[in-house]
Amino acid sequence: MGYDLVLNRRLWGDVVLMLDYSFYKIKDYIASNSQYARYSGSSAGNLRYSDYKINLDEVYRQGLEINLAGHLSKDLSFYLTYAWQDFENQGHEPAGTTELDDRARNRVTAGLRYHLLTRTALKLDYAFQDKKTIEESELIDDSDPDNPIYSWRRHDNPAYHSFNLGVEQTLCKAWGPVQDAKIEFYIKNLFDEDYCDARGYPATDRTFGTTLSFRM
Numbered sequence: 110m111g112y113d114l115v116l117n118r119r120l121w122g123d124v125v126l127m128l129d130y131s132f133y134k135i136k137d138y139i140a141s142n143s144q145y146a147r148y149s150g151s152s153a154g155n156l157r158y159s160d161y162k163i164n165l166d167e168v169y170r171q172g173l174e175i176n177l178a179g180h181l182s183k184d185l186s187f188y189l190t191y192a193w194q195d196f197e198n199q200g201h202e203p204a205g206t207t208e209l210d211d212r213a214r215n216r217v218t219a220g221l222r223y224h225l226l227t228r229t230a231l232k233l234d235y236a237f238q239d240k241k242t243i244e245e246s247e248l249i250d251d252s253d254p255d256n257p258i259y260s261w262r263r264h265d266n267p268a269y270h271s272f273n274l275g276v277e278q279t280l281c282k283a284w285g286p287v288q289d290a291k292i293e294f295y296i297k298n299l300f301d302e303d304y305c306d307a308r309g310y311p312a313t314d315r316t317f318g319t320t321l322s323f324r325m
Contacts, residue, residue, distance in 0.1 A: 110133070110134045111131065111132065111133035111134070112131065112132045112133075113129060113130070113131045114129070114130045114131075115127065115128070115129045116128040116129075120179075122179060122180055123179045123180055124177070124178070124179030124180070124181075125176075125177070125178060125179055126175075126176070126177050127174075127175070127176040127177075128173075128174070128175055129172075129173070129174040129175075130171075130172070130173055131170075131171070131172040131173075131174075132169070132170070132171055132172075133169070133170040133172075134167065134168075134169060135167065135168045135169075135170060136166070136167055137164040137165070137166070138164065138165040138167070138168040139162055139163075139164060139165075140162070140163060140164075140165050140202075140204050140208040140209070141162060141204065141208050141211075163202065163204060165198055165200055165202055165204070166199065166200040166202075167198075167199040167200060168196055168197065168198055168199065168209065169196070169197045169199060170194060170195070170196050170197075171194065171195045171197075172192070172193065172194040172195075173191075173192070173193045173194075174190070174191070174192045174193075175189075175190065175191045175192075176188075176189070176190050177189045177190075184223060184224040184225075185221065185222070185223050185224075186221070186222045187219070187220065187221050187222070188218075188219065188220050189217075189218075189219045190216075190217070190218045190219070191215075191216070191217050192215070192216045192217075193214060193215055193216075194212065194213075194214060195214065196209035196210075196212060197209070211241055211242035211243075212241060213238050213239040213240065213241040214239045215237070215238075215239040216236075216237065216238050216239065217235070217236070217237040218234070218235065218236050218237075219234070219235045220232070220233060220234040220235065221233045228278060228279035228280075229276065229277070229278055229279075230276070230277045230279075231275075231276055232273075232274070232275040232276070232277060232293075232295075233272070233273070233274055233275075234272070234273040234274075234275075235270070235271070235272050235273075236270070236271045237268070237269070237270050237271075238266075238268065238269060238304075239268050240265070240266065240267050240268045241265075241266050242263060242264070242265050242266070243262075243263070243264045243266055243305065243309035245262045245264075245309050247262075262309060264305060264309040266304060266305045266309070267304070269302050269303070269304035270300075270302060271298055271299075271302050271304070272298070272299040272300060273295060273296065273297045273298070273299065274295065274296045274299050275293050275294065275295035275296070276293065276294050276295075277291055277292070277293040278291065278292050278293070279291050280292060280323075286325045287323050287324075287325060288323065288324045288325065289322075289323060289324050290321070290322070290323035291321070291322050291323070292319065292320070292321050292322075293319060293320045293321075293322075294318075294319050295317070295318055295319070295320070296315065296316070296317055297313065297315070297316040297318070298312070298313060298314060298315045298316060299315065300315075301314055301315040
């Protein structure tokens with residue numbers, strides 16, 4: 110069962126604000142139980158890893174999302190998003206405390222677009238994510254269907270800030286079958302921040318590159 114309360118409002122010009130509050134009541138929420146698993150050793154036989162995931166009887170999730178976007182001037186546009194979430198276990202399972210705290214509570218994204226020239230735009234993007242813990246499993250050996258071997262990893266991903274910078278040049282609006290041809294030069298992870306991707310692997314370092322896009 111879930112509820113969403115959404116408010117959309119144009120503030121001025123084309124600047125639009127969207128607020129979304131959500132509340133979800135989740136039955137049988139799937140959670141990691143690896144810290145409290147009883148069947149983790151090879152002596153567990155067919156039950157090995159059977160309690161690495163459990164169902165929490167009931168979990169409440171609250172969320173808030175804010176989106177603000179539009180033009181500050183003819184040549185300058187922006188976007189800003191903020192998302193918050195909180196999980197609360199309604200039962201007494203130990204994993205309901207530690208697992209639900211592993212989620213990132215806060216996320217922020219923001220960006221600016223400035224048209225330096227008619228066909229030249231400067232782009233700046235920013236992202237922030239709160240600390241979270243990532244748990245991943247990988248099947249190592251399934252030669253014995255009754256006793257597969259897994260590798261489990263838990264990784265604490267600290268809060269991080271990331272910036273991307275780019276210059277986009279419009280080459281042509283229409284040229285034969287080609288439309289909206291653009292080339293972009295970019296720097297991702299501008300300040301070479303250390304953080305991990307969604308699977309817990311180190312994210313890409315500072316990267317320089319270019320992309321060409323068009324429609325036909």
